[in-house]
Amino acid sequence: MLSVEQAIAAILAEVEPRSPVDVELGDAIGLTLTADVVSDADSPPFDKSQMDGFAVRSADTGDSARSLQVVEEVTAGRVPQETVQPGTATRIMTGVRLPAGADAVVPIEQCDFTEGSDTVIVRCGVTSGTFVIPRGQSMSQGETVLRAGTRLFAPQLGLLAELGHAQVTVRPRPMVGVLATGDELVPIGQIPGEGQIRNSNQTMLTAQASQAGAAPQPLGIARDEREHLKSKISEGLECDVFCLSGGVSAGTRDLVPSELQAAGVREVFHKVEMKPGKPIWFGKLDAARAADGRPRWIFGLPGNPVSSMVCFELFVRTAIRRLTGIAPATPQPIRAKLVAEHQTRGDRPTFSPARLKRTDTGAVVHPIDWQGSFDLRATADANAMIRFPAGERVYAIGEQVTVHQW
Ligand code: AMP
Numbered sequence: 510m511l512s513v514e515q516a517i518a519a520i521l522a523e524v525e526p527r528s529p530v531d532v533e534l535g536d537a538i539g540l541t542l543t544a545d546v547v548s549d550a551d552s553p554p555f556d557k558s559q560m561d562g563f564a565v566r567s568a569d570t571g572d573s574a575r576s577l578q579v580v581e582e583v584t585a586g587r588v589p590q591e592t593v594q595p596g597t598a599t600r601i602m603t604g605v606r607l608p609a610g611a612d613a614v615v616p617i618e619q620c621d622f623t624e625g626s627d628t629v630i631v632r633c634g635v636t637s638g639t640f641v642i643p644r645g646q647s648m649s650q651g652e653t654v655l656r657a658g659t660r661l662f663a664p665q666l667g668l669l670a671e672l673g674h675a676q677v678t679v680r681p682r683p684m685v686g687v688l689a690t691g692d693e694l695v696p697i698g699q700i701p702g703e704g705q706i707r708n709s710n711q712t713m714l715t716a717q718a719s720q721a722g723a724a725p726q727p728l729g730i731a732r733d734e735r736e737h738l739k740s741k742i743s744e745g746l747e748c749d750v751f752c753l754s755g756g757v758s759a760g761t762r763d764l765v766p767s768e769l770q771a772a773g774v775r776e777v778f779h780k781v782e783m784k785p786g787k788p789i790w791f792g793k794l795d796a797a798r799a800a801d802g803r804p805r806w807i808f809g810l811p812g813n814p815v816s817s818m819v820c821f822e823l824f825v826r827t828a829i830r831r832l833t834g835i836a837p838a839t840p841q842p843i844r845a846k847l848v849a850e851h852q853t854r855g856d857r858p859t860f861s862p863a864r865l866k867r868t869d870t871g872a873v874v875h876p877i878d879w880q881g882s883f884d885l886r887a888t889a890d891a892n893a894m895i896r897f898p899a900g901e902r903v904y905a906i907g908e909q910v911t912v913h914q915w
């Protein structure tokens with residue numbers, strides 16, 4: 510059986526980053542730039558006022574109050590027409606280009622001025638450049654402002670918009686199909702009958718896919734019956750990544766691995782040494798076997814909700830990061846101090862839901878009392894999971910443990 514590290518390495522060996530494409534800027538959130546972005550202009554494009562006030566010649570101001578003649582008022586989006594001559598000033602708003610002749614701005618709060626009047630009393634002295642943002646201060650033409658590999662969130666997208674990039678070159682968001690399997694499942698809007706439960710995995714895995722930067726595609730429920738499963742699998746194989754939940758263990762109706770293989774998917778691994786999540790299955794539909802020549806990656810996640818969730822975080826997320834060029838693609842656990850004693854038992858490394866908190870003296874983590882891989886109620890209190898090594902041992906308060914944040 511593979512270790513978690515071996516399973517992650519096997520995924521990385523099978524998944525290659527997607528080829529870059531141009532997408533609309535608004536659709537690029539969370540994706541990764543594939544080329545440096547160079548500014549094609551100075552920003553700001555002209556010397557501009559940082560304040561609402563008066564553009565003046567600094568030499569006209571001093572320790573005592575001075576009266577200046579107002580030659581013009583320039584509001585946002587307009588361009589000064591008049592030169593500021595000695596003894597004059599221009600009423601100017603924030604962001605407006607500094608008029609010729611002026612070299613500083615006096616904020617309105619430092620002036621005595623009645624709107625509409627043709628004189629202003631400037632109460633304080635300013636030096637050349639006061640409250641003026643010089644042309645190109647933020648960036649100059651030809652400067653590299655974003656590097657290839659940068660992930661795009663609000664600030665980066667805002668900058669690209671400032672530069673006029675209506676489209677941006679990124680590794681595209683993979684489509685992630687999510688199919689729940691199980692005869693016991695009913696849609697979440699239904700009242701479960703005898704022996705039935707709601708399909709909570711679909712909503713949970715769909716949310717995880719979105720959070721990981723993929724485009725989820727919910728595919729409903731497949732019955733534990735070969736013909737139905739076969740048709741749902743062929744739907745799922747349209748997606749770049751296909752996650753199935755349930756049907757990968759040793760039950761007589763666990764048909765997922767055999768039906769995936771019947772559909773041409775090559776098994777890469779089945780079962781990983783971990784708890785929960787041991788029965789996980791991973792395979793690839795190789796490019797040569799796909800009708801359109803594009804490979805697909807398929808994860809058979811164990812049906813118990815916490816198993817599914819943990820396997821998604823460790824394995825599916827790694828594949829999505831690799832596809833979209835996020836580096837590093839592998840999970841990046843941190844170390845944190847236990848704030849409650851914890852007993853482990855068992856022969857496999859265990860991922861336990863936990864509450865991680867940052868404090869002034871470092872990260873601390875509180876294991877959550879959970880009842881097992883079905884226990885979403887307890888897991889909903891968690892924001893992380895602790896990875897405990899295999900073996901029976903009591904972990905004391907204050908010990909450092911390995912934590913994966915969600
Ligand atoms: P399986 O891996 O198919 O043996 O499923 C294990 C257990 O996980 C089942 O007995 C269900 O209780 C639960 N389970 C399976 N699929 C789902 C699902 N989509 N939503 C919630 N629970 C599920």
Ligand code: MG
Pocket residue numbers: 690691692733755756812
């Ligand atoms: Mg099942």
